[in-house]
Amino acid sequence: MFAESASAAPSNEAPRANALLEVEGVTKLFGPLRALDDVSLGVKQGEVLGLVGPNGSGKTTVINVISGLLAPTSGRVLLDGHDVSGKAPFRLARRGINRTFQIPKPFPALTARENLEVAHHGGTLSDGEILELVGLGGRAERLAGELTASDQKRLDLARALVTGPRVLLVDELGAGLSKTELDELAVILRRLVAELGMTMVVVEHLMGFLEQVADRVTVLNAGAVIFSGGLSEALADPAVIKVFIGG
Amino acid sequence: MVLYALIAGVLIGLFYGFAALGLSLAFGVLRVVNIAHGDVIVLGSYLAYELSTQAHINPLFAIPIAVPLAVAIGMVFYRFVAPSLGRSKDPEMLSLILFFGVSQVIEALATIGFSVNQDTLLTGPVGNASVQIFGQSFPNYYPVAAAVAVPGALLVMFYLYRSRLGLATRALMSSRADAMLSGIDVGRTSALSFGIALALAASAGALSIYVNGGVSPSQGTDLTTTAFAVVVIGGLGNPAGALAGGLVFGLAEQFAQSYEPNWAGMVPYVLLLAVMLVKPEGLLSRRVRYA
Amino acid sequence: TGAQAGHTRASAAAAPKQIVVGTLYASSGAYAADSLPQYDGVKFWVNQMNKSGGVYVAAYHKKIHVKLVAYNDQSSPTTAATLYSQLITQNHVNIMIPDFGSVLTAPAVSIAQDHHQLLFDATASGTVFFTPNNPYIVGSGIRNSAFWPQPLVQFLVAKHIKKIAILYDANDFDAAQAATLDHGLKAHGIRPVYYQSTATTTTTYGTLIDSIAATNPQAVIEFGYNTNDVPFLNTIPTSGHRFNMVFTVFPGQLPQLFQQEVGTKNLGYTYTYATPPLVPYSKVNLGLNTAQFSRAFKHSFPSVPVTYPAMAGYGTALIAQEALAKASSFTQLAMRRAIGNESGKLTTAIGQFKITKDGAQEGEFLPVGQVFPSHGGTTIKVVYPTSMATTKAKYPAPKG
Amino acid sequence: MAAAGAPEAAAGVLLELRGIGAGYGSMQVLWDIDLSVGEGEHVVILGANGAGKSTLLRVALGLLPLMRGTIRLRGEDVSGLRTDRRVAQGIGFMTEVGVFPELSVRENLLLGAYRLGRRQAQANLERTYEGFPLLAKFRSRSAGSLSGGQRKLVGVAKVLMGDPSLIVMDEPSSGLSPVAVQEVLDVLRRIERSDAALLIAEQNTAFLDLAQRAVVIEGGRNRFDGTVAQLRDDAALTRAYFGIE
Amino acid sequence: MPERDADASGQRATRARQWRRRGADLAAVLVPTVLFALARTVDSNLLLLVTIMVYVVLAQGVNVIYGFTGYLPFGYVGFFGAGAYGTYIAVAHLGANAVEATVLGGVAAVLVAVVLIPLLRLRGAYFAIASLAAALALSSLVSNPALTSVTNGPYGADLSKVFSAGGSYWMAVVIVAVAMLAVVVLRRSRLGLQLRAVRADQVSAGYAGVNVVAARTGAWLLSALLAGLAGGVYAWSISVFYPTAVFDTTISLFAIVFALFGGVGTVLGPVVGAVVLYYVYNAIGVSDPQYFQLIFGVVIVIIALFLPGGLAAVLVGARRRLALRGGDVR
């Protein structure tokens, strides 16, 4: 349909200047529910895009569509100019798109280290280094099912990192962390960008955290993009304040 | 012929659905794979048989007798095995072994108690007259079985979807820990569901002795298989799904018998496969998002 | 055949203390209903022998005590296989009688041949068992079911019945009968109006009967096991259809069971194969005759009805008895040779014993019987062939 | 409210945990923890990731067996009491996930008031729909189809449905947007005015504004127990939990 | 402690552990194989030994598909029957010798498994029942009179011209070795680890870059191959059989129960489970035939209630208690 005809003539729509990841007019329906409504966004190589919006606005759905868990109802996802919409997660993982989950999903009966051994290794860092990086160095031999909720999130992140993603999608990694821990996490993410040139989409409700991490934000409301630009401008935008910040 | 197969398929299908209800409930609520389900049906059939031949009571009275009996036995039994199932890492599979053993025990006891021969009831549930439906003549137990099955399933639906206890039961299906946190007495509710599941099986036995042309101790495995197929077609844990699955199974079987009898044994299973591949969670089921 | 199994070679030295008879039975599962009476028939013979001081063994010119070793295979062929092996390799049985029916006998055939152990086969008739290069099996009970319908073909032809419906179950026993009937009829220019198989597990017959009725047959022949025949017969009257002739296999073999499970009304005027004890053999030259057996068996096993499987168990044991009595040496092959020489000369309570070169029983003959209502029940009378008939067939079956 | 039977418990103590040791299998996670919540008192538990906050709450509810120590509810020893009985006595617990995904939002809410019986549940349902209009809109959707934050909201509302005299929550704010956090805080403030007690494990320090008392757990042991004001005075703790602002 | 030393001793320990592991693996393959090869000198009932070996292989096949992927195949007997009939067809129509025919039996089962790959889209009980349906359908296909020219339909299969008690016995020993090797290799390989991950959470496994479908399909085909070989050698060992004998659903149930009893996910559990339970089954039949089934049933119930997790769990539990988390128990 739309996606096909569009991909048949890619030259018509020249990709935005050096955008690594592009979401083009994606709509996603769940029955009658329009969870995403013609959402478009682009992220450049090495850029961190913050994705914010009230609960249920469609942030996770965007991540799900980009990462191949869901196929878009219409519209498409481009990686490096190639249409990757609807490809199986494992193929995307091997092509350099990976993610974490809002509710972490490790392999509970395997140790943290084994959780990483499972993965297709695509990056330059060793498993040990990655565990150190996310702060699980001391818990490598613990069963994943015995870790705390937030440690499981770190493990989720580590598992994504092992595959050596170019694009990392992070879904509310900061939820449930203390202030100190949030600061540590922000440092980790920035290091990934700086040292490995990673590109990120970060879903987060904690503005203090995004301030440290994101270069730019896109605000969703009811499945539609209502703002795109710098974080401080977003926080001053009346529409954003109304639906998201409150006050 | 078309009409006959259609009506017979619907009537027998409703019976199949009813015969599968208990299995669906036990699996859906308790994650218990009750391999002995068919053997409980067999016990129900023997109860009906004994009532009719020894006490000269209408065999359908087996149902009101079996229900409280089965609920009581089921509750006690479940209380007895629940701790072991609860401790297990994979309770589903443990229940499979456990009930495989139970099934062996029931079949052995039935063999010792009732001998290996097939036993048949010569008088129908409402006399021996056949029944005319749209000009076709059917054994009267076809509509009787359907007439018991439909309100039976409705009752189960009422219990699950309209009663407080049913809400508790479904909560339990969804998450044990969160059910406890809602103040639900998980042990009692589970035991009761298991009891009801057995009662449904035993009740189906009073009809099965007619529909399946008699009862014998070794029938259990086949009945379990059919019930499983029916439940899976319809979707686990959903009474309406069981009835839908029963209809699909019954119609497939009867139409095949009418047109391709030598493939009739295969047809319901091939159909089951087809349904599974098109709708992997069964015809009537709700999916939950992953992330 | 130079090489003999070890245990039989040892017999040249001294007479064994006992003759070990090995058999299997199924206390549960699909074959239990037939297997248990067959086992009872064997047990009956063992008791008889021991009461009379043992079985006569010609090789030692004396009677020797009989010991019965029986295991329970639960109707499982896999289990039966290991138990047959156990009977041969560990119990070193002298006489081996496999379990009821072809499915449970099959696992014994090759292993028995391999161990040079003769099988006295009571109720298995599979064509694959009897081959020229296997001398280690004799059919001592029933004939291959492929031969059974021959009198039935003749009967149908004689009655000028042209429109015939055949429904059979997809198993060796029934399919063989159906094929024979079909062939036999075609030889007389009769093409069945309905010729279909169905799964052996079928128990609901309403729709099948309805589609059979749609072909307007004069006779409906159903080949099944008793678990099929019972619901089949019970469903016809409620289906609203009537047939001039209905034939099923098992009422003749298990009349008490059918009387109880089908009843006079539904069973009346249907047809079946007449087997002993319905077809009595009063002049026998081995063991008790049919009537004597019925009486004595009832005395020994008051709660077990006298049925064909029980008689087949007994009759088979008699053949083994004769083999022991005639074989000049106490080896399995000698027994086989001795019993081969007796072929055609013996009549037991289940009829004539006559085997082909390959060991398949061919002496038995199954006349067509019809069920007649009688005071308080039914009796089955032979209606064909005329030479054996005790009454004339009532065709078409009276209404009501 | 008969606290009289318990010698140690001061009058008005609702929940009291004393000398608690607990863990998973053979691995001990909590060591000799004391914690009490008075009638109507609001307590916030702070602690780093992995400190044992969730574990402590699970123990209090009886989801995890005790290795050592006693738990008293209104002075009565409930250490061995089943979870559902504790809930029946008026404790409501919101877990980190906390909804029945296969059931509808409405059914989830009704289950929150299971212990109160049908009629009361129905009444509370109306009240909840007023308090959380979003949930009224979603009433017949299955909870499992909701977004993470929406589920959290259902979880919060569900606990409140049961009119518990002690509300226990494990990280109610995580995953909620700022507006939604405000909403939850507003709701809890309304409770503040009622006589229900609160026990909340949180990272979001905004919740401290609700509390009279804070408890800090580190490495499975008590590190601090005192008023919120005292906590703010402790420089080391302030740095760890509030960050340098 | 200087870092160097710590490193060196760590490496030594790792190498020692590796050697111990390899030794254990080798033993896991060799010990059962050799014991079965020697068993004929102790027990003259070769068919019993073959049957036990067949169940050992079947239990290992269940281990591969259930223990590693969580797919419980109620219809596992379908592959067994396909193997038996594949062997029959190879002998009767292709003129293969018995050894070739047994191997072709394995191939036949793999072919059936290929056709059934779409079943892997199903989960849990749905898969279990669908596989059973497939087996029942296959059984009724094989025994259908319409296929008499290929399978001999209801009239049964006759392989007696290639019968060889000794031959089939040794073939069974070889197949046991193959099965043991398959499980050992699978458990040690990354595929084994990936399968365990897939079992826990297939979506997460996908994001770990695991080709979930391929990994599962591999395990599925391997377990079909094992069942097919078992069916082939069983067909050879009894050589005369009917469709009902090799498509008997209790064969699936026995294999599953044996595997679970021994402990799935382990290498030796299913072997021990099959040997112990089959001997128990056989022994009850001998000592008290009257109440055979009753006793067998009660034994199973007792096992389920008091030995959940199987024998392996008991042993591992004991080892855990001795040395908390000792190396490679899982």
Ligand SMILES: Nc1ncnc2c1ncn2[C@@H]1O[C@H](COP(=O)(O)OP(=O)(O)OP(=O)(O)O)[C@@H](O)[C@H]1O
């Ligand atoms: N189910 C479990 N099995 C084994 N160990 C567990 C389990 N759940 C938690 N633990 C361990 O218990 C310790 C305390 O965990 P707990 O979940 O109570 O921490 P928490 O303070 O709630 O942390 P967070 O802020 O991450 O939620 C941790 O070391 C954790 O690994």
Ligand SMILES: Nc1ncnc2c1ncn2[C@@H]1O[C@H](COP(=O)(O)OP(=O)(O)OP(=O)(O)O)[C@@H](O)[C@H]1O
């Ligand atoms: N699989 C699904 N089936 C039905 N509805 C869904 C499904 N997934 C998402 N939705 C709906 O789509 C909308 C957007 O959900 P999504 O999870 O993307 O929100 P979100 O922005 O991530 O919210 P939160 O901040 O709470 O995580 C919600 O209304 C949700 O209920």
Ligand SMILES: [Mg+2]
């Ligand atoms: Mg989200």
Ligand SMILES: [Mg+2]
């Ligand atoms: Mg926690």
